[in-house]
Amino acid sequence: MILLLQISTFVSFPLSHRGEVSLVKYIGESKRYNMDIGIGLEVSLISFRNSFVSIEYRDELEMAEQVGNIVFDPFYSHYYGILRFETIFKDLRLFTDYVHDCKHNIDRLPDSNKVVFNRFRGGFLYHRKPATFFIRYGYYPHAVFIDWLNSTDLYHDLLVQLRVNIYALRSLGFEFINENYITFLSNDVAGFYIKRNIKLSLEAKYKGRTGTLGINISYYPWANDLIKSPQGLFILGIFYRI
Numbered sequence: 001m002i003l004l005l006q007i008s009t010f011v012s013f014p015l016s017h018r019g020e021v022s023l024v025k026y027i028g029e030s031k032r033y034n035m036d037i038g039i040g041l042e043v044s045l046i047s048f049r050n051s052f053v054s055i056e057y058r059d060e061l062e063m064a065e066q067v068g069n070i071v072f073d074p075f076y077s078h079y080y081g082i083l084r085f086e087t088i089f090k091d092l093r094l095f096t097d098y099v100h101d102c103k104h105n106i107d108r109l110p111d112s113n114k115v116v117f118n119r120f121r122g123g124f125l126y127h128r129k130p131a132t133f134f135i136r137y138g139y140y141p142h143a144v145f146i147d148w149l150n151s152t153d154l155y156h157d158l159l160v161q162l163r164v165n166i167y168a169l170r171s172l173g174f175e176f177i178n179e180n181y182i183t184f185l186s187n188d189v190a191g192f193y194i195k196r197n198i199k200l201s202l203e204a205k206y207k208g209r210t211g212t213l214g215i216n217i218s219y220y221p222w223a224n225d226l227i228k229s230p231q232g233l234f235i236l237g238i239f240y241r242i
Contacts, residue, residue, distance in 0.1 A: 017043045017242070024216075024237035026230060031065040033230050035072070040080075050089065056082040062228075074106040096122040099138075103227065115227075116151040123159075130168065134161040157183040175201045181225075197229075198222040211242040 019041040026033040040058035057080065064075035084097035102116040123136035136159045140150050160180045167174040179197040198221050205214030216237040223231040
């Protein structure tokens with residue numbers, strides 16, 4: 001009984017949550033990118049002092065060029081499920097997680113065409129105003145019993161990200177983001193590829209009693225991600241966060 005009381009003073013089950021709904025419109029000449037709708041939810045299940053266990057789900061519905069009289073015609077759907085453990089030390093955040101995500105064609109042949117990823121990740125985030133530095137390593141297992149859950153030749157990847165708040169007020173901010181990936185392929189497809197995303201983002205928001213409403217304008221002067229690369233396009237978005 002005493003042991004249970006001692007544990008209860010350190011461990012809690014907060015079930016606190018964060019969520020977001022977003023709608024973005026791509027501005028520029030592109031048949032691949034037109035509009036995205038996203039919804040995400042993160043729930044903290046267990047806390048132990050400065051450590052947390054959480055789950056996260058996100059769904060992004062992507063629309064390409066709209067043809068004829070059809071409006072909001074979906075092209076891809078990208079699902080994410082994440083189980084995460086993290087520890088926070090003042091300006092430093094350490095984490096490890098397991099991620100399952102998949103990207104599906106919608107109403108386009110072949111119907112079975114999809115990309116599936118499963119990976120274990122670990123890394124850290126260091127924040128000291130006005131900059132945030134983030135490093136993350138990912139491993140894609142390919143054992144026989146789960147090989148069907150990884151439909152690509154990816155085995156390892158490493159992300160190095162730098163975010164700088166160039167200008168920030170309570171309700172307005174301008175941010176520079178530089179992401180650099182290096183991804184290693186399997187032995188059958190020996191080699192690696194490097195991708196880089198550079199993003200400029202201007203955001204205005206209003207915080208109310210129940211959540212935060214905001215708008216965002218972004219631009220990618222450089223983007224060569226194989227999954228999503230809206231290089232040269234402006235992105236106008238609206239979001240609501242709780």
